[in-house]
Amino acid sequence: MLSERRLEVLRAIVQDYVGTEEPVGSKALTERHNLGVSPATVRNDMAVLEDEGFIAQPHTSAGRIPTDRGYRLFVDKLAGVKPLSSPERRAIQNFLDGAVDLDDVVGRTVRLLAQLTRQVAVVQYPSLTRSTVRHVELLSLAPARLMLVLITDTGRVEQRMIDCPAPFGDTALADLRARLNSRVVGRRFADVPQLVQDLPESFESEDRATVSTVLSVLLETLVEETEERLIIGGTSNLTRFGHDFPVMIRPVLEALEEQVVLLKLLGEATDSGMTVRIGHENAHEGLNSTSVVAVGYGSGDEAVAKLGVVGPTRMDYPGTMGAVRAVARYVGQILAES
């Protein structure tokens, strides 16, 4: 185990490097931090830290920079989560309170997060599978053409066109609409399939095929939309990446364009609490030089989706974590209210 002072040295290195973006040397360290020892001692400590893999030298006779492992230790043991200042909190609340619908909430959230952390923000739409049904609507657009509209408790709306195998009378339509709603409203999406299973049986034989079609489209919508949707923002913050940004930026932009990659990224985050993935801990290669800070949010006590930021491994972890946590909390409140 590393001694107390060595950990202190590591913390100082991380802090300085995050601030200056330059390898930090022993002399500079003792000048800026009150370590109470001389540069030579710090050098010895650094040698140990390097042996253990927490810091590295870009080349001989340069200062040290933290490795992914170093950041990991820093995040786990040395750094707390920095709470936001109260003006910041107020600003968040004001900004989010102005939202008019779900799209707006998500849109504002992503902008807010990007601005607050000065990094790339990723916000996942509230998941359907964990949501409950607020309403199912069936509209007749043409004799054999229906539209299915699905409204969730988080305010999300999904719609699908349905081509019916046979014309479907208005009475039957009203009937189906009523029965469908009485069965599924207030229920979780995951429970819907078994709740509607026997519905076709109670209809006239001529309508059964149509009812089945409608149900299958409904179930399909649930499944398809489990491929969650998300939005990102603040990509211009990628230019803050540092001097080597031209080479790092391309794979990151590419990764950010693939929703699949991002969803996986957020998906990897544990359900409760905040997850920080540092550098190579990210499965996707393009993101090997980035860190991801993600957390779940939800209207109640349970998370319905996740949000987070992507930035250089050299980031202000306490501040970023604080911002992410605070934003998630407020978004949860907003969702609970609406």
Place this chain on the structure above:
Amino acid sequence: MLSERRLEVLRAIVQDYVGTEEPVGSKALTERHNLGVSPATVRNDMAVLEDEGFIAQPHTSAGRIPTDRGYRLFVDKLAGVKPLSSPERRAIQNFLDGAVDLDDVVGRTVRLLAQLTRQVAVVQYPSLTRSTVRHVELLSLAPARLMLVLITDTGRVEQRMIDCPAPFGDTALADLRARLNSRVVGRRFADVPQLVQDLPESFESEDRATVSTVLSVLLETLVEETEERLIIGGTSNLTRFGHDFPVMIRPVLEALEEQVVLLKLLGEATDSGMTVRIGHENAHEGLNSTSVVAVGYGSGDEAVAKLGVVGPTRMDYPGTMGAVRAVARYVGQILAES
């Protein structure tokens, strides 16, 4: 007026520069193009073209690069629109045909366009103001709480919550729904306000306030959503910007994040035909080193929205214009079918 050969020289310069991304000199030009004259002659022509402002030298004794004005002349007079190859056309059709709903169409379009042009693609959602109403639905969520769902002919769905001033009976609701639909279905959004103006009068006095509320929310939705929505894709193609990309990329990313800027950008494009804005022709400063190729698309003969790409002024104009036009055409077809 410039002689035929000088125009030919300009065309050659543009083509070479777009290909190599390096200033092109007189010798290289005569070697790669069959101009039928010697480098010395080309040099004289270049001097004239430079006087006229069509090309410029980054510094003495370097080759020439086209100016914005040079590209303008090239686009207007020297270049056609390059049609896509038939495999490309088939690929577009196949890719777009797989779309399941409007979101999917727009999403696929933006990816397709980005991939095809290897530039940043921008696609605007079909505008509400020019669309027609397919259906208006009113749902009762609670005694004094309604949900308004608006479905357009392009498949777009908007929903709003409505808090009623007084409880609203099911009969009145059905009545309002029926009357509303009989008046506005098939009509353009712009015409809706006057079509529903006198609706409250025909209701019982106790319901009038609620009806008015519903109508005002409906009209509000139309107005609010005139702030169009759009999505972008292919930002990783910005890395293709060239050697000076680190300095150019930030303002571009910033501009791309501001929907307002982008909407204005597309809005500036003329309604019919393709619009090309080159470098400083773009009002927004951050986009002074980019060109924008935009075109309207729609389900019928009239454009309901626009799409386009943003790339370096040094782009393959004929190819880009061809791709943009082709994609717009196919998207129009898809929308017309659905």
Place this chain on the structure above:
DNA sequence: GCTGGCACTCGAACGGACAGAGTGCCAGGC
């Protein structure tokens, strides 16, 4: 176990020399 001292290493910055690409201009030819 800490400290000061010392030799060593390596990258960044600077400057001069050089090659190459490209130009402008001029005199001559069709």
Place this chain on the structure above:
DNA sequence: GCCTGGCACTCTGTCCGTTCGAGTGCCAGC
């Protein structure tokens, strides 16, 4: 009048050697 070959000139990019400074590792001494 226009095109052409030739020539001198002017840049830039690059290579190379030097210097400077920051930072290290190690060692002997406290």
